[in-house]
Amino acid sequence: MMPVPRSADAAILRPISVGEESGIFLRLRWLIASSTLREMLRTSRLRLSLVILLSALFWGSLFGLFYEAFTFVDSLHAEVISLLFNAFFSSLMVMLVFSTGILLYSGLYTTPEARLLLTLPVRSETIFAHKFQEAFWFSSWGFILLGSPMLTAYGIVRHAPWPFFALLLPFMVAFVAIPATLGGILCMAMVAWMPRLRLHALSIAFGAALLAMIGLAWMALATPRADTMSAAWFEQVFSRLSITEQRMLPSWWLSSGLIEAAARAKDGSVALHQTEALRYLAVLISNALMLQLVGRQVAARLHRLGASQLVSEIPTRRKRRMSWFDEFLSRAGTARGRPLRLLIVKDLRIFRRDISQWSQFAIFFGLLGLYFWNVRVFNYQHSYAAMIGFLNLAVVGLILSTFTTRFVFPMISLEGRRFWILGLLPVNRDQIVWSKFLFSFVGGIVPCCVLVLLSDTMLGIEPWLIALHEVCCVVLCAGLSGIAVGIGARMPDLREISPSKIASGFGGTLSLVISSLFIIAVVLVTAVPVQLRFAAEERGFASTGWTAADRGVALGLTAAVVLGLLATFLPLFLGLRAFRRLEP
Amino acid sequence: MIAFEGVTRSYGEKIAVAGLDLTIPRGELFALLGPNGAGKTTTIKMLVGLLRPSRGSVRVAGHDLVRDPRAAHLHLGYVPDEPCLYEKLTGREFLWFIADMFGMSKAAAERRIEAEIANFELGEFADDLAESYSLGMRQRLVFASSLLHDPDVLVLDEPMVGLDPRSVRIVKDLLRERTRDGMTVFMSTHTLAMAEELADRVGIMVRGRLRFLGTVADLRARATVPGTGGPAVGAEPQSLEQLYLDITSADGGGAPP
Helix, strand or coil, X not given: CCCCCCCCCHHHCCCCCHHHHHHHHHHHHHHHHHHHHXXXXXXXXXXXHHHHHHHHHHHHHHHHHHHHHHHHHHHHCHHHHHHHHHHHHHHHHXXXXXXXXXXXXXXXXXXXXXXXXXXXXXCHHHXXXXXXXXXXXXXXXXXXXXXXXXXXXXXXXXXXXXXXXXXXXXXXXXXXXXXXXXXXXXXXXXXXXXXXXXXHHHHHHHHHHHHHHHHHHHHHHCCCHHHCCCHHHHHHHHHHHHHHCCCCCXXXXXXXXXXXXXXXCCCCCCHHXXXXXXXXXXXXXXXXXXXHHHHHHHHHHHHHHHHHHHHCCCCCCCCCCCCHHHHHHHHCCCCCXXXXXXXXXXXXHHXXXXXXXXXXXXXXXXXXXXXXXXXXXXXXXXHHHHHHHHHHHHHHHHHHHHHHHHXXXXXXXXXXCCHHHHCCCCCCHHHHHHHHHHXXXXXXXXXXXXXHHHHHHHHCCCHHHHHXXXXXXXXXXXXXXXXXXXXXXXXXXXXXXXXXXXXXXXXXHHHHHHHHHHHHHHHHHHHHHHHHHHHHHHCCCCCCCCCHHHHHHHHHHHHHHHHHHHHHHHHHHHHHHHXXXXXX | CEEEEXXXXXXXXXXXXXXXXXXXXXXXXXXXXXXCCCCHHHHHHHHCCCCCCCEEEEEECCEECCCCXXXXXXXXXXXXXXXXXXXXXXXXXXXXHHHHHCCCCHHHHHHHHHHHHHHCCCHHHCCCEHHHCCHHHHHHHHHHHHHCCCXXXXXXXXXXXXXXXXXXXXXXXXXXXXXHCCCEEEEECCCHHHHHHHCCXXXXXXXXXXXXXXXXHXXXXXXXXXXXXXXXXXXXXXXXXXXXXXXXXXXXXXXXX
């Protein structure tokens, strides 16, 4: 029995049980969730509707894609489903270990909430359970969004009995809990015993796992160009994927359980298969629960120790000097343009020192580059290659738009909080807005143009079309930067300090929607005339000289440039006007 | 009520707190002073259980912060320099969360929450979300939450930052009243005037060591006539600020009396 403290009202205090602690955290979660939802319904209906609509679209598209794929695989190689499931789920399992570990690192140790909870009379294992639920949700929703259309499509193609669909969610949840808990245990052990490695080590391990999986996929799929999709190719791929079929892995329990749940005996009965499926589910659930117990024990022993180890970390002191590029940019050009250049140098320096910004930039553009590098594996027809080239251009634009919305859009709002600095400098407000635009435009144009060039080269696209794609790419970079900076200046949120919260507000959502519409418009007005030109060529209408189809392509390109000018200067004009009048 | 016994805390090769022996009895208001990097924050973090000592032990109401943190935390209230609140909870909901965590009965929690809301004049915004609070409002709410369970020991890290003069007065009056009732207060501050006004004893920490420990009157008694190095017998007393600067200067001060 724990002694109670001095209090005039001593009877008011008592140590509470684990169950009560969990109940308090559940109530806390409910209060926060309902408050967030209420606020979202009041202030961010557009964003909420977009999220629901886009999720439904994404789910529907994936379902369609998987439906076609399973129909194809089912008719040709029915026995390979197990291999595909095992490869897919084992890859996800590795990703879930690291993603949950990284999320729990932040939740258990680095947030202000973690420090608050450590000063309250609450058990470490309850704190772990509370933060684990959050990390579990954040790391598994992607899996559910990706896995549910896939497995639903599989069930429909296989004419699975209804229990298959009823068991999908329990199977997925029980499966995700295993790697997620392992990630949590790994995180706590690393922080307690290797605090100096902490997030860097987790990130490096995550990156290594990602690279290993890409390498595995590469090994499995890479074959000489002519052999792609042949029977030999399939055989080779399946033989390589068979290493993921390990009976001791949760991915195998999940795959086997799902296949059993969808199966019927020759006489149409399902009882035997369902029983087998339930056995696999029981194995998953019991392992998940056992790991939860281990996780709680580990938390009880290591959580406070790890938190203390992290507090003991001395921030590394690094003397930072001006890079040659910053030096060059600061000094080159006229004295009149110097304030503008200095503002750009300042933003560039912040970008370089903010790992979250450039690492996301590098990962997304790196993965895109890897994909573009890989398109050479497949054979494409002339017009088909052009179409894929335009789709790739749209993908580059969409990725850039997520960056302009997430990182460029909040820049003006964040400057608003530093008005006491900028307001006292001999810099006019227009220069601040223009510096953001130039920073985004120049920063985006180099990687985007290189990626488009890579894609087109790998697709074997003709030089004139490459040039057209590059012009479109420049138009997209300018337009997306104009939209993000212009709307950011027109609708700044000067009170918010978190860039992600600024980006997820109304202005950020509007910027993302307009950016997406702009990308679609630019790609459509240029792609349609080009496809028509190829269609005319294939039907033998093409001739030498300047044809009607060529005029169509030129007209499309002109329309794209006009759209680009509008998207760049109209939001900037509105933004500049609003920013000049802004009273911080 | 608070006992540091041979406490040393090092960060790698750097020693932040060296062999700290300090006992603070029930009902005393103790102010820890010192320049930046002196080890005050490390001491506070060890006292509230965020950091473990490398050597020695820290006890609150007889409970070791490392061996039995839950029991020690039941006796502790803590006001950090950067208040942490749940942004999507109202002030009242936050107070209920804290009251529940301390196992307060519903009736007692209701009574104490209303009392603290009144004490810190939180009524006007107690039902607004914390995300709309100013720094001063946040600080007042954290003060209220730290006193809800009527702790034996209240730990304050730079408590007056962000508070307006009226709130400062409320806090000062409250600290005097609670210490009279037997609560022990451990406060880290840079404000000499506040230490002089409120503290029963002060400790001046320099490079991880207590250079001075005693009452403000003791501190004044250490005043020296510049140039002589001797006690200021019959001489014009130095200002408290000058005394503090002498003690915390690179070659000044000495061992605790």
